[in-house]
Each structure stands twice: as structure tokens, then as C-alpha cells.
Amino acid sequence: MSHSIEPLLGPNSVAVIGASDSPSRIGGRPIAFSKKANFQGAIYPVNPKRDMVQGLQAYPSIKDVPEVVDCAIVSVPANIATDAIRDCADTGVKSAIVFTSGFAEMDEEGARAQDEIEAIIKASDMRVTGPNCLGTFNNKSGWYGTFGNTLDMTKVPPGPVGIVTQSGAYGAHVYNVSQDRRIGATYWVTTGNEIDVDVAEVIEFYAQTDDIDVIVAYAEGMKSAERIRRALEMARDAKKPVIFMKVGTTAIGAQAAASHTASLAGSDAVYDALFRQYGVYRAETTEEMIDIAYACQFGQFPKGRKIDLRTISGGVGVQMADASHKYGMDVAPMPDGVQKKLKEMIPFAAVKNPVDFTAQALNDTSLMRKNVSLAIEEGDYDSHIIYLASVVASPLTRDACQKLMRDLRAAYPDELMAICVNAAQHLLPGLEKLRYPCFEDPSLTVRAMAALSHFGEVFERGHPDAPPPAPDGMLTAPKTAVAEHEAKIILASAGIPVSREELVSDAVGAIAVWRAIKGPVVMKITSPDIPHKTEIGGVILNIDDEADIAEGYETLIKRAKVAKPDAKIDGVIVAEMSSLGVETVMGVIDDPVFGPAVMFGLGGVFVEVLKDVTFRLAPFGVDEAHRMIDEIQGRTMLDGMRGQPPADIDALAQALAALSVFAHANTGQIESIDVNPFIVMPKGAVAVDALIIPKAQN
């Protein structure tokens, strides 16, 4: 079954409402472009004032068009656009592209008009992109449902790349730059105000269609967590790389920071979480987005990171090695046997990796050929970069280089070999036909190879682990604020290990607990009205004596009463002193779009000064939790510093996954959770303090 937005991109018949006879006017361009591109479908101009438009029979209304078209363009002023869209819906038009602007992006009146259109669309089966969009096009069929002058910009044949952007102007920018980079795009969609079709759904379509293998997306925000998650999952399952640029900040940053975790969610941590979770490559600049998309269109995604660096300049070899370190590639040394043979071949070359061809290889390109062959046949590398500077273009070496490239490709049809060259713009299409990705900057060549390896790993991994099942008897989130002890009882029911403790209501009870624990204890006042105990002196550490316990109890009650006379006091917690281990922090925030997301970080300065935390959307499994843990800057803290034994990372990962399951099961109920500190010991882990803030019930 084809996707419901297919008529937007692959229509057999189209109408242009507000068609202009002038090929340069907005309402004239789609007709002029599509005719010029030899679009084979029927084109019906709609214009009540003209019989003919650009040589085609025109119709007064979409209702008069002799067939029900697959796609109608709406290019009329805002005040009559609603009627035009209603007419389209009434006649059963399958899809519409609304160029018209002046809706929600404009003012309140526009927003009301947009709501009206939305209602019309919802009541129909028609799929709509826009309003306030630049349209769509299909470079294969010649359907140019756009008023951007993209056809004039098109220089390379349609290829495996699909582009989708919210912004029209920026979509045109991306397309132009991609053409300059010889990226073959088949589909291009702009979604504008996203009244119906959004970026997520276009990604989903690209994930399904055979025409597209590489997805380039740009958005300023997402409206539906479910749609984008489904789309990214489909793309990953179809092994189609998604390169995404998401700008701006989520609403989280602006929220009052009710908890520590919320204050750490920062600008767009939740989008980082989303992209990491689905293996999306998040591009920071247009240059990066295009560069990675270019590399991806060759369709090779190595599963590993072992990289072979060849160069005709020693210095560039060092540059590429530096970049490999930065981008997490493994510049594994050539096997000893290969090094020996290389030394025999080019006596004064560097042969370990990077391998320096030296100028000798330029005089005798067969040396380069043998040199690269050795690495491929005996070296077991996942990818290769060959830096040739302008040797490829120089009249003296051009022909030999071309032959070398042809021979290498013939010998190794499936090897991922990228070439780094300059001054050879005119020769690049030929090299690309031989399936060599070509780059100009040595370090950025490494970045691109790292991106391909990233996708290779993501595709190889496939579906992540399922989230662990919720434990039998898992409690639900509280409806009102609860104190530490109750929070820990709830989290314990969700499978999160908590400190051994009891809540007592008199000194005698406190002494009994201390006796049972058989060791030093910590005593803490507990009251839903006193969330920050330490500020009132409500915690006494390390007591291991009967008289001190009794005295401690009275002291805590007195301090609480002095500090907050009206506080409801639940009693005093008597807890074992936490064992030695690494202090970590777990938490949950509630994102307005994506719902609960789980945070992880190390305690102390790591969260407070460095904001060294990472997030994932709930729920997730233990493998994803391990990837979270591996992402933080302070990761080595868990390996055992200063002779300490390593921390029990499995216990930590299980707790994170359990917390995600609890958060997900209570979606909409939780404002935030802090588990701080969560001590990870050499064996096991324990939540020492916890805070659950329920969502305010309106």
C-alpha cells in the first residue's frame, strides 16, 4: 500500500488554483517548470478569468476540472484560500500544496483561518502541505509543485537523497548547496505551517519509498512525539541514514526549574535524546549536513571504525590522524607483514598508519596501487582515505591517477575508499561514478567516514533491547508531593535499589532500627513540606551510639518545628550510611512534546558545574542505558579512580532502564524526579535520596 502523501510527490494529474499565464509569477511557475521538465501527467490550470493559461485549457474552479486530480496547488490570496481548499476537499482531490501565507505565522485572524482549514482537512481524506510553504518537487517525474526556482538550480541527475524542511527559504538553500555538491535528490518537500503533513511524516514516506536511501531533514520543532519516533524507527529499520538539523530550544529551558533535573535539561537535551536513541546524525551546520549526506549517498556503511589513511603528504597524514582521534576512528597500525612489504616498496615512507606514499609513488603509480592493495587484502580496515592533493588534476599525473582509480575499483568493488583531492572539480563526477566519495578537506573526510561508521553501527545494532518489564506490584506516581521515604518506597517498587532504612516516629523506634542495621546510620527529618532537608539542619550523619540516636531524634524534630512550624512531619528516617561508591544522579523530566525523559549524570561538580548529563526518552532498555553512561564526559570515574574498584555499571544501567519504565508508565503524572545521590558501588547501587514532584493537577 502506498503512503497517503504519495500524491503530493508522485501525482498523475495536477491542478494549479490561481494559475498565472506568466511563467515567472508564483501561480505560473509550477506550470512552467513542470512543462519544461516534461512532466507527463495532466496539468489543469484553474483561473476564473482566463480560458487558456500557458497554452493549457484553464477552468474557472477546481470543481470544473474534468478529473479528480492527485494534487492541487493553492496559490490564491489568503481571503479566498479557505474556499479553494474546501472545494478541493469536496471534489475528492487527494492532496494539496498550499503556497498561500498569512495564517498562523501572521496574526490571530490568520490563526483562526488556519484552524478553519484544519477542520476542513480533518474531515476529508485529503493530505495537505503548508500553508506558507514553498511546495514540493519530484526530479524524476518532472513534477515541480513549487514556486522556488529550483529547476534552474538543478544540475545533477535525481539520486537517492530525499530532502524535507519546514522552512521554504532554507529548503531552497539546502537544495542549492546540495546540487553544488553533486548530491542527487529525487524528492524535496517543504512543510511550512504544518497544518497536516509534518517533517516526521515525510521522513516516514522516505523511509518507505524505494526511491530514497538517504534522508536530509530540517525542523524548528516537532508537534508529535509519536510520529517522529515512528518515522525515525522506520528509517533505521530500513537502514536509511537520517541527517537532521534541528535548531532552537525546547520549551523545557523556559520552564521554571522545579527540580534539579529540570534545570539541567537545558536548551534541547530532549532532541539530543531523540536523535541519539534512533541513531540520527545531528548536523550542526548546513555544511556538515550536506557533507554527510553526500557521503551517505554512496550507500556504504561500515560496521567498524578501523581506518586506513594514505597520503602523499606526511603533514596531512598527521592531520587525518588527529581528526581520527577526534571523531572516534581507530587508526590501527598496519600488520607487521604489511609494514615490511611497504618498507621494501618505498624505503623511506612512513608505513605504520598513516602511510605516506612519498613522491616516489607519483613517479610510479603502480606503487600506489600495490600499496593500497596490501592494506585492503592484509589489513582488515573498514574504510580507507587516500589523500592525493592536486595530483589527480595535474597534467603530469592525471592519466596515471585515473587508471589507478579504475584499477583499484575493479579489483575491490565493495571497498569503502574515499579520496581527498583539490583543484579537480571537473574530474570528480568521473571518480564518483567509480564510487569514490570525494572530499577536499582532509579532516572533514575523516568526519564523513566516522559518520558512515556511525550509521553502520546503528544499522548493525538494529532494534535496541526492549525496556525491562514493570515489576509486579509497581506503585504509581503520587498525586501530591511526597517526602523522601515514600518516594524511595515507590521507586523501590519500580526496581530501583534504595538505601536500607525505616521511618520512625519516636526515639525508641530509631534505636531499634539502628540495632537492626548493625552499623552507623544517618538520620533525616522527613516531611512533604521540607523538600530541602539539609538547609534546616535536618540530616545528621554517621551516628553509631544509642544515646546519640535518641538525642538525634529529638534534635531533628526540634529543628523542623523551629524552621517550619506548620510542616506536617512524617517522622525521622534512620538509614544505613551509604557504602563507598561513585555518586551519580538520575532524574526524569516531562517534555511537553516528548513526555518523560530520563537523565543521567555524575554527582557533584559534574552536574553542578559542568552540566555533564545526558537524556533518553522513556522507556528504554538496558543497552540504551549503557550508551547513556558511556556518553558522559566523566565516564572514567566509573572505572575506578585512584585504585578504587570499578563501579557496578550493570546495576546502574538496570536502574536507569527501570526508572524509564516507571516514568513511562506514569506519563502525564510526573513533573520531575530526582534520584540524587544514586551511589554506584563495586557491587550493586543504592538511591540515598529521592524526590518525586507530581504534575500539578488543574
Next chain:
Amino acid sequence: MSHSIEPLLGPNSVAVIGASDSPSRIGGRPIAFSKKANFQGAIYPVNPKRDMVQGLQAYPSIKDVPEVVDCAIVSVPANIATDAIRDCADTGVKSAIVFTSGFAEMDEEGARAQDEIEAIIKASDMRVTGPNCLGTFNNKSGWYGTFGNTLDMTKVPPGPVGIVTQSGAYGAHVYNVSQDRRIGATYWVTTGNEIDVDVAEVIEFYAQTDDIDVIVAYAEGMKSAERIRRALEMARDAKKPVIFMKVGTTAIGAQAAASHTASLAGSDAVYDALFRQYGVYRAETTEEMIDIAYACQFGQFPKGRKIDLRTISGGVGVQMADASHKYGMDVAPMPDGVQKKLKEMIPFAAVKNPVDFTAQALNDTSLMRKNVSLAIEEGDYDSHIIYLASVVASPLTRDACQKLMRDLRAAYPDELMAICVNAAQHLLPGLEKLRYPCFEDPSLTVRAMAALSHFGEVFERGHPDAPPPAPDGMLTAPKTAVAEHEAKIILASAGIPVSREELVSDAVGAIAVWRAIKGPVVMKITSPDIPHKTEIGGVILNIDDEADIAEGYETLIKRAKVAKPDAKIDGVIVAEMSSLGVETVMGVIDDPVFGPAVMFGLGGVFVEVLKDVTFRLAPFGVDEAHRMIDEIQGRTMLDGMRGQPPADIDALAQALAALSVFAHANTGQIESIDVNPFIVMPKGAVAVDALIIPKAQN
């Protein structure tokens, strides 16, 4: 007085030793290129086998050439190159370019030959670049002393950029890419094996010559700290930006890490120190190097970071704002009055900053004109970016845009306005003539503006503070290992505050010191043979009782004797307990090229896990120390965390500067110094422990 390497770049007469009649052979190319470029100086081919070379009278030897040339190219095999160079020196040739390879880069025999040549050069006044280099050229005079086919690559007129690279192949790469970017380079030098002229000296020449305003440099290493420091200082004083790519790692990383500081020096911390100290922009990729050089050639370096972002796409505005945050630019809001006027002009535009023109401005470009004028006249911004996507190139808007740009420049001749456009490659030279730097990527436009502001700040700052004078009676570094107490006495003499303490040799003395301190003390065993006291239990904290002091003394002596029976024991230090403050670490390492460099970092995980440290070459003043402090990730720790008062940053900066003066005064004597911890209190600071490792005396 002209620089001694001037004859290499501006010769009036040249000879080519090993001249070839074939314009494509290495020995033929400089002649062919220079003739083609209409070089006005005399060219003397030297070739004992020919009378004429490329239509010019040839000579059997440089000795037969009828005048003493300014520059001779040596393009003969290695086995006769030494004689050719000797002949040049003997005849008084002013400079030579040695293409010949097969010297130190090749093998030991080559290294010996190179030594011989070096001796010849040293005994003469001749300046030499190479051997194993690609030569030099001067795009203004048409002197192409190179066998790279650079002339064919040259597309843009000579401009203010000077390029110098160690590697020839990479130098050609940089030149080619810079030409594609329309960067006007006048001089280009490759230095190869750097037998005489090195990258530093070429930078010095560029800093002096009026032809060059922007310096692009690439090196794999430096041989003389003095030369590069002098060159970078001259460039800074001449307000000429230096964009430097330095690859690879220093020797430091490979040294046995004798101290904590040395282990933190990492890969090339000392080069980072050098570049930061002189305001050099360190580029990480070729793309970045060229992009920044391009921006610099417009010669505008704003003193501030207030940036005005204009866009025809809201999303791109957000992108640029994100990038501004990343690159430290200040997206200051428009003044209220400006916002009000903008709202009146384009009712539904974003007007705060970034300012969205909206499509309305495209229909009426006078709106854009007024819009930008407002920001310039009433907004007090240091730089402006105008994002226009492909509007500049579109047939519908091209002419209006051109007019807008001309008008704006005419109205504001000195305003730094960068344009971000695409699909307009053919229009860029015209815009650049109007002095608009043009970029394609919105985020990278911000990066370039930030680089210009960086240089603006560096040039405005000018000479940094002088290092503080060495205090009277400053002690010298010890010749042999000394224990903590003596190390602190030495550092105190250098102006570094140390903890109040005494070294005592019996319990009675210890008690006397404790009485004088009037508060809790720490007792530490002190022995040059026990550098790591804590490992043997050699430190007892927080004693404030006469009997405990006496017992502590005996305990420490006993532990030392058990742990290291042969240790020379100086006694026991009795010191005040350090006050509350922020724990920092200072240190010194000795770089084989650059000598002593001072490290600064925060204590604990900041250095141990995060390696969050920064270095500067000694000596430096208090302002440079403040810049070091401001660079570290954990900087906010010093502002007072969790309600603590801020730390005394001035005291810290003074101590760092004092340490740098001490380290410099003892250049060659110190292997490394650790001052760890150095506690910075709300008022004052104090070194609690210190270790000085003298250089091993051979």
C-alpha cells in the same frame, strides 16, 4: 631595512641551476611560469649541457652567470646539490630555493649531506629555503620560484594574504583552495626541511612587509621558540591576523610523566599556549583556515562582540543565534525604539534579534534598507550578518538586491556587514568589491565574525602586561630533589603564598609551632626521599591537643622509618589547617622547544578526570593569568558555588604570574613543578603542598 629573506620573494635577478628546456620538467617550470607571468627580472638558466634554455642564454655554472643574482633555484640531483649550493654561496648569491630532496627526510646519509649544506649556508650571508621544498612565488612580480603548477591555478588578483607552509604538497593544496575562495595571495612560501628559513621567519617577513595584511601558516613543529614568539609578536603589533594550523603532537606527550603537571600537558598543550598568548587563531581544518583568512582579508576587526542578525528565514535566524552562543557572540536585543519602528515597518516580523525581514521585505527592498539602517544607526552593533538565501541571485530580486547592497555600503562605508547567500557564486566578486564578506553557511558566517572579533580584541589589547618583577631575594631552583617544606620556602621567595608552617625536629618543637598557630594543625613527615607522603601514612590532619601533637610526631617518624629505612628525614612539618576555599592546581613543565610553561587547573576531578587545564609559556603578566583562569571549563567554581563567597581570583592570577617568573628565571633547571593543592580563599590564597623536580644534571 629590508628583511634578509626578501630576495627569495622579490628578486630582481634569478638563476635556475638544473634548468630544463622543457617547460613541464621540474627544472623548466620556474622559467616557463615566470616568463608566462611576465616577470621583469633577469632569468639565467644554468645547464652545462645547453647553450639556450627556453629561448634564454644558458650558463654552464652559477659562477658563469654575468651578475650576482638575488635568488638561485637549485634543481639538481642530491649528489651534486651540495656543490651547487657551495657555488652559490661562493659567488655571493643572496638567496636560494632548494627543490632537491633526498636529505634528512630520507636517510642518515641524506642527513649528513644536509648538515654539510647547513654549514655552507651558516658560513655565508645567503638565505635558503628547503631542501625538499616546493619553492616560493610572488603573484605581483610574476616570480614563480616553484615547480608546483600554481600559476595555472591562479584565478584571482594578488591580495593581502601571505601563505607559508612547511609541507609543499599541502602548501599547494592551501593555495588551490584559497583561490577557489577568491582569496588574493601575494606571497607563497614552502620551507621543506627548514635548513635555514623556517615558517617563523616567513611570518616575521609577512609581519613587516606592506604587501601582506593576513598571514596563513601551517607547520608540523617549531625549532626555535624565540623566532616564533618574536614573529607572532610582530604580527600582533602590526595588527595582522595570523591563522595557524599546527598538526601533530609535541614531544611532551611522549616524555615519561615525572609529575602530575607533565602528565596533563597532553598532546600539544604548549602550542595551544603559544597561540593563545599571541592571539593566533588556531584552525583545526583547512576549510576553517581558509574561511577565516577569507574573512580577514576585508581588514575589519571589530573590538566588540555585539552582533546583529538579519534573515529572510526565521529558522536560519535561530541557527545563527545558536551559533552566536557557541562562538561567544552577543546577540544583544535591538533597542526598544528600534523594535518599535521595525514592528511598524514589517508588522509580523521578529524584531528583537535575530530580525526576520519576512517575505514582505522581498517585495519592497526599501524595507530591508530601512531595517538595516535602523540597526546600524541606533543599535550600536559591532558586526552584522544579512542572510539572503538565493534572493540575491533570483532574477526577480537580483537587481533590487544589488541596489540595496550598493546603497547600504555607500551609506555606511565602515560598517562590518557580512552576507550569507547561496546559488550566487557569479555575483560574489561584485559584492566583495563592495566589501561585503560573503558566506554560504549561516553558522559558519557567525564563526567568521567571531574570529574577526577575536582579532579585534587582540589588536585592541596590544601588548599584554609585563611579567611582575622577580621579588628581591628570590631563591633559585634546587639542584637536587627537595622536600615539600623547602619547595615551599623557595616558592614563597618567588612571591607565591604558602601555608603557615614550620619544620621541626622534635615533639617539643612541634608543640611550640602548634601554640604559635593557635588552632588545629596538620603534621607531615618531610623527606626528599618520600615525595608521596600520603602513601606511607605520612600526614596527620586536624590535631589541636598537646598530647596528640607529641604522639603524632613520634608516629610520623616511625612510619617513615618503617616504610623507607634509608630515607633522609628532614623532620616534621607542622602547618596550619588550610582555610576553606577552592582547590586549584598550578604547575610548570619544561618543553624541549619552548622551555617552561605554566599550567593552571581546578583540583579534584577537574584535573584527574576531565584534564581541564590550560597552559601559558613563561613568563607572563597578571592579565594573561586572568585569561588562563577564564579559559577553564570549571571556571564558575571560582565564583562561589552553593552560597560560598567568590574566590580571590586576583590572588590566584598573581600567584600564576609569579610562578611563571620563577620558572622563566630558572629555565633549564626545572623538570617540573606541582603546586597542589593551591587553595584560593575568599581573600588570599595558599599553597598547601608543593613539589619541585630539578632537571637531571648530565
